[in-house]
Amino acid sequence: MAQENDTQRYVCIHGHFYQPPRENPWLEAVEIQDSASPYHDWNERITAECYASNSASRVLDGDSRVMDISSNYAKISFNFGPTVLSWMEQAAPRIYQAILDADKQSMEWRSGHGSAIAQVYNHMIMPLANARDKRTEIVWGIADFEKRFQRFPEGMWLAETAVDLETLDILAEQGIKYTILAPHQAAAYRAIGEEEWLEAEIDPTRCYLCNLPSGRSINLFFYDGPISRAVAFEKLLESGEALAGRLVGGFNDERGWSQLMHIATDGETYGHHQKFGDMALAACLNHIESNNLARLTNYGEYLELCPPDTEVRIHERTSWSCAHGVERWNSDCGCSGGMPGWNQQWRQPLRASLDWLRDRLAKGFEQKGRELFKNPWRVRDAYVEVILNRGMEVAEQFLSRHALRELTAEEKIRALKLLEMQRHAMLMYTSCGWFFDELSGLETVQVIDYASRALQLSEGVVDGPVEKGFLERLKEAKSNIPDYQDGLWIYRNFVLPIRLDLMKVGAHYAFSSLYEDYEEHSQIYCYAIAREEYHKAATPDAVIAMGRIHVASEITEEKSCLTFCVVRIGSHDFKGGVMEVCDQGGYTAMREEMSAAFDKGLYSDLVLLMDKHFGTHSFSLLNLFSDEQRKIIGQIINQNLEESIASYQEMYERVRPLMEFVKETRVPVPHVFMAVAQPALNEALKHAMSEEDVDEEAVRRIVGQIRTWGVGIEEPETEYYMRRHLEKLSAQLVQDPTDVKVIGRMQKYMDLLNEIPINMVLWQMQNDYYTLAKTVYPEFLERSGQGEEGATQWLEAFQRLGDTLRFNTGAVLPQG
Numbered sequence: 001m002a003q004e005n006d007t008q009r010y011v012c013i014h015g016h017f018y019q020p021p022r023e024n025p026w027l028e029a030v031e032i033q034d035s036a037s038p039y040h041d042w043n044e045r046i047t048a049e050c051y052a053s054n055s056a057s058r059v060l061d062g063d064s065r066v067m068d069i070s071s072n073y074a075k076i077s078f079n080f081g082p083t084v085l086s087w088m089e090q091a092a093p094r095i096y097q098a099i100l101d102a103d104k105q106s107m108e109w110r111s112g113h114g115s116a117i118a119q120v121y122n123h124m125i126m127p128l129a130n131a132r133d134k135r136t137e138i139v140w141g142i143a144d145f146e147k148r149f150q151r152f153p154e155g156m157w158l159a160e161t162a163v164d165l166e167t168l169d170i171l172a173e174q175g176i177k178y179t180i181l182a183p184h185q186a187a188a189y190r191a192i193g194e195e196e197w198l199e200a201e202i203d204p205t206r207c208y209l210c211n212l213p214s215g216r217s218i219n220l221f222f223y224d225g226p227i228s229r230a231v232a233f234e235k236l237l238e239s240g241e242a243l244a245g246r247l248v249g250g251f252n253d254e255r256g257w258s259q260l261m262h263i264a265t266d267g268e269t270y271g272h273h274q275k276f277g278d279m280a281l282a283a284c285l286n287h288i289e290s291n292n293l294a295r296l297t298n299y300g301e302y303l304e305l306c307p308p309d310t311e312v313r314i315h316e317r318t319s320w321s322c323a324h325g326v327e328r329w330n331s332d333c334g335c336s337g338g339m340p341g342w343n344q345q346w347r348q349p350l351r352a353s354l355d356w357l358r359d360r361l362a363k364g365f366e367q368k369g370r371e372l373f374k375n376p377w378r379v380r381d382a383y384v385e386v387i388l389n390r391g392m393e394v395a396e397q398f399l400s401r402h403a404l405r406e407l408t409a410e411e412k413i414r415a416l417k418l419l420e421m422q423r424h425a426m427l428m429y430t431s432c433g434w435f436f437d438e439l440s441g442l443e444t445v446q447v448i449d450y451a452s453r454a455l456q457l458s459e460g461v462v463d464g465p466v467e468k469g470f471l472e473r474l475k476e477a478k479s480n481i482p483d484y485q486d487g488l489w490i491y492r493n494f495v496l497p498i499r500l501d502l503m504k505v506g507a508h509y510a511f512s513s514l515y516e517d518y519e520e521h522s523q524i525y526c527y528a529i530a531r532e533e534y535h536k537a538a539t540p541d542a543v544i545a546m547g548r549i550h551v552a553s554e555i556t557e558e559k560s561c562l563t564f565c566v567v568r569i570g571s572h573d574f575k576g577g578v579m580e581v582c583d584q585g586g587y588t589a590m591r592e593e594m595s596a597a598f599d600k601g602l603y604s605d606l607v608l609l610m611d612k613h614f615g616t617h618s619f620s621l622l623n624l625f626s627d628e629q630r631k632i633i634g635q636i637i638n639q640n641l642e643e644s645i646a647s648y649q650e651m652y653e654r655v656r657p658l659m660e661f662v663k664e665t666r667v668p669v670p671h672v673f674m675a676v677a678q679p680a681l682n683e684a685l686k687h688a689m690s691e692e693d694v695d696e697e698a699v700r701r702i703v704g705q706i707r708t709w710g711v712g713i714e715e716p717e718t719e720y721y722m723r724r725h726l727e728k729l730s731a732q733l734v735q736d737p738t739d740v741k742v743i744g745r746m747q748k749y750m751d752l753l754n755e756i757p758i759n760m761v762l763w764q765m766q767n768d769y770y771t772l773a774k775t776v777y778p779e780f781l782e783r784s785g786q787g788e789e790g791a792t793q794w795l796e797a798f799q800r801l802g803d804t805l806r807f808n809t810g811a812v813l814p815q816g
Helices: 042-055 082-091 093-109 131-149 165-173 225-233 240-248 277-290 299-305 347-369 376-382 392-402 409-427 442-458 466-474 487-498 502-512 584-599 603-614 626-664 671-689 696-709 717-735 740-753 763-775 777-785 789-804
Strands: 009-017 057-060 066-070 077-080 116-119 178-181 186-191 207-211 217-222 259-266 310-314 521-524 527-538 542-553 559-569 573-579
Touching: 009 042, 009 240, 009 277, 009 299, 042 057, 042 082, 042 093, 042 277, 042 763, 057 277, 066 277, 066 763, 077 082, 082 093, 082 131, 093 116, 093 131, 116 131, 131 165, 131 376, 131 409, 165 217, 178 299, 207 299, 217 310, 225 240, 225 259, 240 259, 240 277, 347 376, 347 409, 347 442, 347 466, 347 487, 376 392, 376 409, 392 409, 409 442, 442 466, 442 487, 466 487, 502 521, 502 527, 502 542, 502 559, 502 573, 502 626, 527 584, 542 584, 559 584, 559 603, 573 603, 584 603, 626 671, 626 696, 671 696, 671 717, 696 740, 717 740, 717 763, 740 789, 763 777, 763 789, 777 789
Parallel strands: 009 077, 009 259, 077 116, 178 217, 207 310
Antiparallel strands: 057 066, 186 310, 207 217, 521 527, 527 542, 542 559, 559 573
């Protein structure tokens, strides 16, 4: 809304969307995390609760019915951690694309300035890093952004807004125009051209210029602290209009410039930390726009329209989440909110041990790298192109451009190991490792995992007993949990058990082949498997598999030829051996001996033969990677429980008439019956609701019995199961919108769900419906107007489905 002095009012909300990297460093993939159930892992869960919902957030009417669906990303400023986006590109491609599309949309709305900004690559606390790592973090962050958003980033987010002048100078050197800081990080300011510095509290409603010792400069935005804290911690998101009012209330007509009211919080606030926070954000943005209270903008557009006329100095080595500068990632400063009696004295020795390791690895990288590369450190900066485009051909082409000469196969492996060693040496500084209160926490163990991977890659490349020296220092980091002792104990018990080599990959292939039919060439995470020979035999009591395979890492190009034999006796007794021998004669002799013993049912002899042929190279089901291990164990459990569940259901049906009589007499129903009723009825409900043509009467009968006996529905598992079934129906409708029968099946399913005491998440179905409402519905509306009877029936069915999916169809559906 324009003011009398021709200044403008602008609003910008910044979301820092980031999750710590969760990938197993040896698999380059996120394994199952039980704490995220019913989702596979926390990335998947937070994507469902936050990242996805902000790509299609609901604007509701007074009756909580959906009036519109829009992308918050297109209307705010945001950054995504590169490690999150790399996961999302593979695991959630539709949401990933929606984020990229939102940035393109924002450029149309914001004078060519996109809402997305870059982030330093893996959330390293920049003031605690050396100059070389700072530069690589920034260079990699820019390259990652350019690859995804197809443009150069104007701004870059610093992890935890942790800042020093050297970091700002490298940002400016690399072409970054601005970054965002907390207000307390400003030390002093003055009008450009004036001499006197003012140390009063910074006014966040304008942009500031920071001149750097090198002669470069960078623009700084200092977000509004009180409103940002209220959003993050004071439940301001309980009302979108309240948030809008708080933002607009920050304007002051006495200011003589075009004011920018802007806040910055973790993006996960909007939906994950605060349920329905994305909807409050959408309501806030809609309220501001529809009432013309201010102009929504992003930092790039505001900077063009309102270049800074004020200069600022910063407090160095400060951040937004530590009152002690950057000590939260370096010492026991008290910032943690941990358990009573705990301390964070482990932070300093953990960082010291990593710093020691980093410097030893850097020395080895430089020495060995000079034998292979034209300029080792420039090659490290450029290596991001391989990280962003994994594949042996890409790596080969990269090496051919940057190597001193044509490399041998062994030299190529050494070169890639050196570069991967450096990648993990930076990943081990991911800030989350220090953020929380305990050395044995998942995030801290993750950074030690990266250190272990870097150490493994350094073997045969970097001289000296590096691992021994690292562990001596890591031992000084003490856990708050007596059983976990210290960093050395955690390394041996939590880290080393998941460390992989090619032989363990071969063991995984061997055991999983008992349950999966692999092709001649197959892929297991980042490893390529080529099968040379394979033999499998089974009896009702056991199964055996033997073979020869070639295993190759697609990251380092290391490869090995392996021979294996695995056997399963009974339901869960697994034994196996793997060795680095591919001699045809030896393999044939082993296979004949093992097969003879297996055919005769001499299972105890198989164990002795395993020892004879494989020695100490023995493995079990415990050596499988988590997801496959869980899958196989699940099959074993299901096979054994199917009969038990059938028995529960049979027992329930047999005893139910008697229990109904008991209930009528007001005699307490035995607890053992209730223990039988819950699994029996839940299983019956899931089965009935998964039929292609759902039997309504059967479902209502089961639901009635659930209510009669007061049996709890097993949420969230049952909800998740039914939601996936409904999402399949919705996908069928998107594929063929003309199929009125699918609409009818969805309608029947929704009608039944409304009778079941369960809270169904309708997000994907509503998205699909909204898309069809804007694309297909107008076509049928036109056909109906031309007198096509089938079109009219389709419109009626589609509108009824919209009502059931909780849409305000009068607002959503185009009117004829």
